């Protein structure tokens with residue numbers, strides 16, 4: 001657990017830990033990054049963009065795998081996580097949109113969406129695996145869209161969104177009735193397969209979730225507690241998010 005004294009420092013510490021995690025894989029190996037949406041990692045992405053502009057990093061050949069996607073809106077919708085990641089990550093760090101993979105939230109049927117989710121897990125494996133997975137955490141402890149109650153060994157699959165998550169994300173839509181009810185998310189087991197996890201959380205609203213994830217019992221009631229099972233999980237916080245540790 002690393003605590004920064006302000007938002008800029010949190011972003012820099014997180015970016016340094018992402019770059020150090022990638023560097024462990026050697027220059028000859030293609031970079032494979034796991035990408036989270038949400039406001040928490042935006043400063044981290046900005047710092048990675050800065051590293052690119054200073055020639056300390058280069059993501060032009062990197063592969064990106066998103067954590068999750070909504071079901072029920074097309075991937076061209078401005079609030080789809082594909083579009084969000086293109087705007088907030090690809091355009092900032094120079095990762096090519098064609099090298100970005102996002103779970104498929106549209107399909108002819110539930111089995112078709114789940115088959116695509118299985119193929120997504122297989123594609124992550126085929127890439128050699130995610131070297132660094134960037135994460136935020138929901139106020140209810142969710143990782144990706146693994147809501148409380150998610151199986152700790154789960155793989156990429158269809159999930160229903162918790163009421164709290166739909167309320168939290170309603171600000172991005174014209175009203176709560178427009179927020180999708182379901183999603184496809186990497187499972188907790190999928191997330192744990194990454195070589196390094198870098199989770200960013202800021203603000204008092206995340207303090208309970210962080211305390212439960214970092215110091216609480218390992219429990220599906222707080223999906224973030226799976227971090228405790230990972231041998232290389234870096235949690236970067238500001239003072240407010242760390243205040244209940």
Ligand code: GLP
Nearest residue numbers: 036038039040136137138144145
């Ligand atoms: C969303 C995403 C998560 C993200 C969380 C927190 O629901 N699916 O991946 O970590 O919200 O978002 P924020 O960082 O904006 O608080």
